[in-house]
Amino acid sequence: MKLTGIAFSLLLLASSVASAQSLTGPQKNAVRSAELYLSISGFSRVGLIQQLSSSAGDGYSVADATAAVDSLSVDWNTQAARSAAIYLQISGFSCNGLIQQLSSSAGDNYTQSQATYGAQQAGAC
Known part of the structure; x- marks a missing residue:
């Protein structure tokens, strides 16, 4: 069906x-x-x-x-992009630096894939 x-x-x-x-x-x-x-x-x-x-x-x-x-029905990739955009408003980050921040357990705890997506969508990569 x-x-x-x-x-x-x-x-x-x-x-x-x-x-x-x-x-x-x-x-x-x-x-x-x-x-x-x-x-x-x-x-x-x-x-x-x-x-x-x-x-x-x-x-x-x-x-x-x-x-x-x-x-909840949450798009975690969209959340990662929101977080990445906020970080870029506060400070400059390299692509790898932003992915590390987003995926680090001392940072935001996104998966590597979500962090990469977020950094790319925010324009850091």
Whole structure:
């Protein structure tokens, strides 16, 4: 069976709604926090989970933060491009330097592929 674009979108939406309904109260709250963070800045999946679960951040359990982030439909490449653009507004970076910053565990924790995409989209490469 071949799905049209609209049918496929409706299927994804139904799946998201079902997924969101299966979340616990704390996980639903973590989703709201995650959506707020994503509206403000670019985050990697790992970085967003760390922000939500950090005692200096929101203090959700790692399990609740992970469930919340994984319930969202996020284009991590787009997030990497947003983060890269912000870095380039602040300072100059070489292509490799920006990829390192974006992919480093001391930086943003994007995957190497996401970091490369972000740096390219931001114009550093």
